[in-house]
Structures are given as structure tokens and as C-alpha cells.
Amino acid sequence: MNALVEVNELNKTFKQGGFGLENISFTIKPGSIVGFIGENGAGKSTTIGSIIGSIRKDHGVVRIFGQEMQDGKDFVKEDIGVVFDTVQLPEELTIVKLERVFNGIYRNWNKEMFYSYVEQFSLPRKKKIRSFSRGMSMKVSVAVALSHDAKLLLLDEATAGLDPSGRDDLLNVLRTFVSDGKRSILLSSHITSDIEKIADSLIFIKGGRILFDIEKESLLSTYRIRSCTKKEFDSLPKAEIVAYREQETFVSVLVKGKEGKAPSIDEITVLLMRGVHV
Numbered sequence: 158m159n160a161l162v163e164v165n166e167l168n169k170t171f172k173q174g175g176f177g178l179e180n181i182s183f184t185i186k187p188g189s190i191v192g193f194i195g196e197n198g199a200g201k202s203t204t205i206g207s208i209i210g211s212i213r214k215d216h217g218v219v220r221i222f223g224q225e226m227q228d229g230k231d232f233v234k235e236d237i238g239v240v241f242d243t244v245q246l247p248e249e250l251t252i253v254k255l256e257r258v259f260n261g262i263y264r265n266w267n268k269e270m271f272y273s274y275v276e277q278f279s280l281p282r283k284k285k286i287r288s289f290s291r292g293m294s295m296k297v298s299v300a301v302a303l304s305h306d307a308k309l310l311l312l313d314e315a316t317a318g319l320d321p322s323g324r325d326d327l328l329n330v331l332r333t334f335v336s337d338g339k340r341s342i343l344l345s346s347h348i349t350s351d352i353e354k355i356a357d358s359l360i361f362i363k364g365g366r367i368l369f370d371i372e373k374e375s376l377l378s379t380y381r382i383r384s385c386t387k388k389e390f391d392s393l394p395k396a397e398i399v400a401y402r403e404q405e406t407f408v409s410v411l412v413k414g415k416e417g418k419a420p421s422i423d424e425i426t427v428l429l430m431r432g433v434h435v
């Protein structure tokens with residue numbers, strides 16, 4: 158099997174508001190972490206929801222582990238761990254009770270593994286979830302997603318709300334998760350430094366369309382940011398320009414080539430999201 162996830166020509170338009178995903182296509186290779194980057198409302202959660210079938214797509218095909226995703230195919234969902242930014246855990250339960258619930262739900266539930274994450278994330282076992290902070294609740298959701306032998310993790314803003322050391326712990330856990338080369342992660346985040354740290358490839362989405370789908374190393378080694386006067390900008394070879402943003406006195410340009418400043422993912426994101434994509 159080449160790709161763990163194949164998304165082909167995914168389209169979804171909401172009747173209310175009219176936002177639409179347009180021909181979203183990408184693949185996720187086994188053993189890789191894909192960073193999913195886009196501004197608020199770009200369509201990240203809609204894409205992830207459409208992949209797992211919680212949002213009904215209009216057109217397109219999603220294959221996970223080579224099988225087309227259709228509603229009700231629980232055997233596939235067993236293999237997918239999902240964490241959304243809006244954590245919805247039963248508030249009345251403690252970690253101990255929650256563990257028993259998930260033990261009954263997932264065929265491949267691993268109690269020892271769950272408690273090892275509970276330890277690692279310093280979560281209290283006997284307090285009700287209601288008393289947990291947002292970051293603690295996120296950690297519980299991630300611990301659950303990691304403890305049922307999933308082959309694929311879909312993490313929508315899973316690092317949001319975690320303090321820097323908590324985020325670092327989580328990123329290490331995620332790296333270990335894919336280290337056997339068989340499992341993969343799609344990670345959406347506004348914290349581009351997290352993505353820069355662990356992603357193997359990056360997908361940039363804006364207004365429901367994919368702008369860029371590229372290996373991280375290739376992006377960082379083959380693209381540069383240049384600050385040009387308007388005149389210099391006009392004389393740049395058009396084929397080299399990926400995106401540009403006109404500032405008051407100069408133009409920031411993302412170019413393919415060796416001339417200019419090596420960009421960070423954050424700078425590339427701002428240019429792609431705020432600038433004009435060519």
C-alpha cells in the first residue's frame with residue numbers, strides 16, 4: 158500500500174454561508190506527519206470532518222488504508238484516532254471511569270498504554286473531567302486517541318491550549334507514534350513552530366482550496382523570501398514567484414530559487430494567507 162490516506166477531489170459546500178471545499182486532493186504516506194496549515198475558516202476542520210464522515214461530502218472519494226470511507230464502517234474508525242479542538246468528554250467521569258468506558262468501546266484498547274500517557278501528561282486519575290483545564294482535557298483526548306492501536310491520527314488543533322513543555326511532550330509522543338514507519342498523522346495547527354518541528358510535509362489551505370502540498374525540507378530548501386522595491390518586483394521572473402504581499406514601501410515575495418532569505422514556515426504562511434498566491 159502506498160498511501161495510508163488518499164483524498165480525491167473532495168468537494169463540500171455548506172448551504173448556509175456558502176463556504177466550500179474545492180477539489181481537495183492529497184495523500185498521506187505511512188510513517189509521515191503532515192502539517193495542515195491555514196487561517197481561521199480556511200477549511201481544515203471541514204476537511205478532517207469530511208475524511209472521517211462526520212461531515213457529509215458532496216463529491217469526492219476518501220480512501221483510508223486502501224478502503225473507501227463510507228458511513229458505518231467501524232472497523233476503519235477503530236484504526237483512526239481523532240482529536241478535535243472542541244473537546245467533548247463526559248464531564249462527570251474521572252480518568253479511572255473514562256478508562257473503563259473506552260475499554261468497552263475499542264476492541265484494541267490498551268489500558269497500560271493509556272495509563273502511561275496519563276502519567277506522562279501528569280493527569281490526575283480521580284478528579285472529574287469537569288475540573289480539568291482545557292489543556293488537560295486536550296491531553297486526555299490525545300491519550301485516548303493514542304491508546305486504541307490507531308494507525309492514523311487526525312489531530313485538529315490538538316496542541317492548542319497546551320503550555321510549551323506540554324506541547325513539547327506531545328510532539329515527542331507523536332514522533333514516536335510514526336516511528337515504526339507504518340502509522341501517520343494529519344496535524345492541523347496555528348502554532349507553526351510545532352509544525353515546523355515535527356511535520357514531514359505540509360499542506361496549506363485557503364478559502365477551501367489547497368495552495369501548496371509539499372515536503373517540508375523541499376519547501377525550506379528551495380524557496381526564499383525577498384523584500385523588493387516595486388520596480389525590482391516587476392522585473393522578477395514571473396515563473397519564480399509563488400506569492401507576494403505588497404507592503405507600504407516594499408513587496409514581500411515568496412520565490413522559488415536561492416536568492417533571498419531562508420524563510421520560516423510562519424513567514425511562508427503569512428505570505429500565502431495574506432498575500433496574493435500566483
Ligand SMILES: Nc1ncnc2c1ncn2[C@@H]1O[C@H](COP(=O)(O)OP(=O)(O)OP(=O)(O)O)[C@@H](O)[C@H]1O
Nearest residue numbers: 171173174176195196197198199200201202203204
Ligand atoms: N455546519 C456549517 N454550516 C455552515 N458553514 C460552516 C459549517 N461548519 C463550518 N462552516 C464554515 O466553513 C468555513 C470553514 O470552517 P472550518 O471550521 O473548516 O475552518 P478551519 O480552517 O478549521 O478554521 P479554524 O482555524 O478557525 O478552526 C468557515 O467559514 C465556517 O464558518
